[in-house]
């Protein structure tokens with residue numbers, strides 16, 4: 355298993371390759387860079403296809419059509435507008451933008467997003483105004499992702515499941531102007547909704563439970579059931595406690611030897627139980 359090739363054994367191609375290797379001094383510096391694991395202090399270079407710009411006095415980071423499959427790291431923390439559209443992003447993890455405290459505009463359109471963390475926009479509550487999630491593969495997004503945000507969002511051109519979750523999201527956000535008609539139910543939706551615009555439906559049907567305030571009512575019922583369950587447990591425990599104490603007073607102080615329970619000995623059985 356030797357990686358060592360004596361000169362006399364090397365094929366013409368390999369000899370050529372060895373001759374093409376950089377001189378020893380260059381090799382040494384290369385090894386030094388590799389050896390330090392790339393921690394050599396160097397100015398941050400944006401990923402290929404990305405650049406920083408000043409647009410109308412606002413720091414902008416453009417990464418459109420850059421072939422990205424993840425949110426790039428090292429985005430300057432004074433970025434106000436971030437364009438990550440037309441890439442291959444499939445999900446937005448929790449806290450993906452939390453190091454960008456002044457981010458106002460975020461374009462995630464024309465990606466392959468199927469999943470959004472409930473904490474995807476964590477840390478942006480005070481700053482984010484515009485969010486573009488259009489032209490992705492989103493069937494559903496967690497309402498928690500939008501709680502506390504004062505944003506205008508574009509949700510067009512996604513295969514929405516058109517369920518309670520989406521209805522709750524729409525109560526949480528404002529839609530970007532003229533984007534409501536672009537919210538159409540996808541193949542994962544209830545059969546009678548597939549291909550339908552969601553907004554007219556959501557206006558007349560409560561999808562979170564039955565009837566108006568269905569969601570509220572169902573949480574109330576859940577609370578009642580839980581409390582009832584606790585009550586039953588407490589009562590059962592008390593009854594057991596009282597019963598056992600009554601037994602204890604009847605029993606002799608020394609624990610009686612365990613007697614094998616025989617069917618004919620019904621009097622013992624009844625006092626034990």
Ligand SMILES: *[C@@H]1O[C@H](CO)[C@@H](O)[C@H](O)[C@H]1NC(C)=O
Pocket residue numbers: 431432455456
């Ligand atoms: C960005 O980070 C630098 C260094 O950590 C800090 O001094 C600066 O205040 C930050 N800027 C913003 C807008 O948070």
Ligand SMILES: *[C@@H]1O[C@H](CO)[C@@H](O)[C@H](O)[C@H]1NC(C)=O
Pocket residue numbers: 463486488489508509510511530531533536
């Ligand atoms: C919303 O998204 C659609 C599809 O990407 C796009 O055509 C439209 O211009 C967007 N509208 C706004 C206001 O951002």
